[in-house]
Amino acid sequence: MAYHPQHVAELSEGELLARIFPRLGAGKALLGPGDDAAMLAAPDGRTVISIDTLVQDQDFRLQWPGGYRTTGFDVGWKCAAQNLSDINAMGAVATSLVVSLTLPGDTRITWVEGLADGLSAALRALGAEQCTVAGGDLGRGQSLVVTAAVTGDLQGRAPVLxxxxxxxxxxxxxxxxxxxxxxxxxxxxxxxxxxxxxxxxxxxxxxxxxxxxxxxxxxxxxxxxxxxxxxxxxxxxxxxxxxxxxxxxxxxxxxxxxxxxxxxxxxxxxxxxxxxxxxxxxxxxxxxxxxxxxxxxxxxxxxxxxxxxxxxxxxxxxxxxxxxxxxxxxxxxxxx
The missing domain is CATH 3.90.650.10 (PurM-like C-terminal domain)
Structure with missing residues (x-):
């Protein structure tokens, strides 16, 4: 019988990344996931950048009293939305996200895959298809933590402060x-x-x-x-x-x-x-x-x-x- 791992502790970092990358799309980065850093075009000559963090039990709960379970898709969507909104508030258009994940070893692999799906779905549904998930980082810790940094292009406009x-x-x-x-x-x-x-x-x-x-x-x-x-x-x-x-x-x-x-x-x-x-x-x-x-x-x-x-x-x-x-x-x- 084939063995099917269920939790992130059962995979190497490379194996987990191999589950994530295909769900994020090819993107438009000049150099995307897989190297030590991503490389992006900056046609405006200026880059708007912001960063935000979601922490388990502070910014989201996995289980709610009425039975709702927060999915990885939910957290991926929320991560994208709150970061895109900061770029939006400057009058800019988001161009890339880099995402850092801290995962307890018993986190289900399907939850992490759902997070990647939620990121991608939010970019499409919210009208940010031009924004690519260009890379990030994986680490192990006691609680789920999702941090994303987003860059944006002002397209020749002055930023609105x-x-x-x-x-x-x-x-x-x-x-x-x-x-x-x-x-x-x-x-x-x-x-x-x-x-x-x-x-x-x-x-x-x-x-x-x-x-x-x-x-x-x-x-x-x-x-x-x-x-x-x-x-x-x-x-x-x-x-x-x-x-x-x-x-x-x-x-x-x-x-x-x-x-x-x-x-x-x-x-x-x-x-x-x-x-x-x-x-x-x-x-x-x-x-x-x-x-x-x-x-x-x-x-x-x-x-x-x-x-x-x-x-x-x-x-x-x-x-x-x-x-x-x-x-x-x-x-x-x-x-x-």
Whole structure:
């Protein structure tokens, strides 16, 4: 009877890589996986680069109370999405990913294969086919850790920074607000995943497989966005970071926020939660927050959510909702 290994500890590094590489596609790197380093073209003459990490039990769980199991596909997708979103927020187009995996020896081989499939599927589904997985690293450790660095091309445009917002600007968002937080609450609630309806599963997918609006970043840059950033840690927290970088204040429109929260009212009622808190403090939807000159037509997909004001104070949050301080914080990686 043929022997079929089940766990990564049963394979050599080369054998495991041989399972991964074919799932990533040929890509467009000048020199891709297989050498000590990859080599990429940089037609713009500048390279945008970012890095992000997913850690087991900190950024994802393998098992949720209601029976959902996080697959390697989920983690591969999420890894791609959050890294692509950072490049998108600069107004750039992603060109390559390099991925480092730390794997316990009892990790199932199929889980790792699924991760590679999730990376590739996200690149296709999110409209980043031009981005190639150019290489990476494998190591053994106590917990699953997935780290990816992504490069991007500005295509001749100036990068859109957090520091460009000016008093009088229109503040706009593109993408979902609070949906990933609602999905996290559903998965964490103990609700039976097998019994969830379509809309509940859609919210859960917003947490496990987010869909950043990748066409919107370059479009906003081309339309003259003054400042822009990825919303990864919550609208209020990330708006505060834009304020700090630009030396401004931001006032969010409470009526717009109520409309956003209404989209999540059903899930919130079932969980006894406040959907407005998901909108204000929930992260990981990986939408875009951007400022545009007053009166400028917003690019497709963007909607006004507030205004940029003068008088930003160093060290202060500088974000209000209808001129009142919001009771929301957002995600902090080092909070107790």
């Amino acid at each position: 957090r520091s460009g917002a000016r008093p009088g600007d229109t503040l706009a968002v593109c993408g979902a607000l609070g949906h990933a937080a609602a999905g996290l609450a559903l998965l964490d609630s103990g609700a039976d995943y097998a019994a969830m309806g379509g809309w509940e599963r859609s919210l859960a997918a917003s947490q496990s497989r987010p869909c950043p609006p990748l066409a919107a970043g370059p479009a906003a840059a081309g339309a003259g966005a003054r400042a822009m950033m990825d919303i990864s840690d919550g609208l209020v927290r990330d708006a505060g970071r834009l304020c700090a970088a630009s030396g401004v204040r931001i006032d969010l429109d409470p009526e717009v926020l109520r409309r956003e929260a209404a989209l999540l009212a059903g899930a919130a009622e079932n969980l006894g939660a406040d959907p407005l808190q998901w909108v204000l403090a929930g992260g990981e939807d990986h939408g875009l927050l951007a400022s545009f000159a007053a009166g400028q037509e917003l690019p497709r997909g963007f909607r006004k959510i507030g205004s940029v004001l003068s008088g930003g104070e160093p060290g202060a949050g500088n974000v209000t909702v209808g001129c009142r301080e919001p009771q929301a914080a957002g995600w902090d990686h080092f909070a107790g």
